Amino acid sequence: MSGTLDTQELVGALKAAAEPTRLRILLLLAAGELNVKDLTQILGQSQPRISRHLKLLAEAGLIERFREGSWVYFHVSDRTEGGRLVRRLLDTVDPRDPILLRDGERADSQKREREATAQEYFRAHAADWDRIRALYVSEHAVDAAIVKAFDGATFDVFVDLGTGTGRMLELFAGRYTRGLGLDVNQSMLAYARSRLKTAGLAAAEVRHGDIYDLALPDRVADAVVMHQVLHYLSEPALAVREAARILAPGGRLLVVDFAPHEIEDLRARHAHERLGFEDRQVVSWLKDAGLSGVEVQSLAPDATDARQALTVSLWRASKPDVAVQPASKSQKLERIAP
The missing domain is CATH 1.10.10.10 (Winged helix-like DNA-binding domain superfamily/Winged helix DNA-binding domain)
Structure with missing residues (x-):
């Protein structure tokens, strides 16, 4: 249909x-x-x-x-x-x-039970996240770079792929008409829904979604973020191509992940499929997906903090404007269905 x-x-x-x-x-x-x-x-x-x-x-x-x-x-x-x-x-x-x-x-009632289970799961694993975060530059610095990458723009439709706890939807709150976070993990989704509800973010929602086969139409998103997602994937290039597919003409994709490293413990204990990515590799994926205007930024670890060993990289690219009638704001919102 x-x-x-x-x-x-x-x-x-x-x-x-x-x-x-x-x-x-x-x-x-x-x-x-x-x-x-x-x-x-x-x-x-x-x-x-x-x-x-x-x-x-x-x-x-x-x-x-x-x-x-x-x-x-x-x-x-x-x-x-x-x-x-x-x-x-x-x-x-x-x-x-x-x-x-x-x-x-x-x-x-069912949702509340799931949220409680999810909260307990994340409390149990909080120490693991803290250890990983300690390995790279402060989250405040990363968040600031992510916000700056979009130059203060506002969006009709903002999509966060691999949304996890919904942090990107919170970070960009007030800058989109509709925010949509997608993830395959139901525990993550339950936790994210609880956070967004507590924060009063009525314009944001999260749904189950396969990052390789998004249940979204072509050219619907004004901005797409993939924050610390690619290193969990066996086929990151395919995920980048799918993200590019849903971008509207002139829309922007931001990928945030680690530069190459040798911390094997992240693969063994935390399910990281890839130990970071070279710039040329990600740039190639972005260009192959039909994106242009690629920009790269690196946030190096603090040399005075012995714990920090990972560089965080940001890759930004845009969907070229094409000679087709762009979708209106109302059309975009209808196509992702409230």
Whole structure:
């Protein structure tokens, strides 16, 4: 489905949504990703019945599924006309309906439990993060360089890939109309949602997302940040290409990561796939992805601090303006679906 729905697709989409349980499912999935077990607990129905409803909704192009380990999660589609139709339909539903209020309360209870679990996980691993941060220049200096790289610009759509705890969405708060953070880790997402809610950042949201296959349309983002992400990836060039794909003409991509180093402990204990990147390597990926105006900045460790051993590099590039009608602000926001 693309652009509009033909008569058959429209009838199919409306039929799929026109059933009480499926409408309840759509309302829940529009608010966030859930799996079959979640939905059975919220709706009080059997697993086979919930699975059947999900199958019909997926076949109609209203929802999408993604796998995370042994779990399969579902959400209202962001990239099909069927998914966008669903969101418009859901806007007409009375939020005061007692059944829907109960569904929302049960879903909120599940989210609170996950947030508590995530908070505990991050508390348990805080010492590991502190040790890694001590290896490079202060976060204050890195954050200042990241902010400066965008020259005070504001954005309709700001995307943070591999958002983790949502720090970049917080750092750029007030400078975007919509901020979207994507990550594959549900614990990270739960923690980030909790932080953003506490900070009152209503313009920011986080979603599950595969960095190699983003569920976002072409040319939708005015700015994309990849902060300390590439060193966890087995195919960083592919991730850079996907980030470039979603950039709007004139949009900017900022990659922040480590320069080459030899601290093998980061690979062995902290799952780093790559021990930093050479400038020419990242510049080549950016250019191969169709970006231009590449600029490089390096933040060297403090020679007076014996703990610091890593150089942080920033690579910035832009998507060339092209001879096509640029999307308006409202079109961009609609394409990432609120």
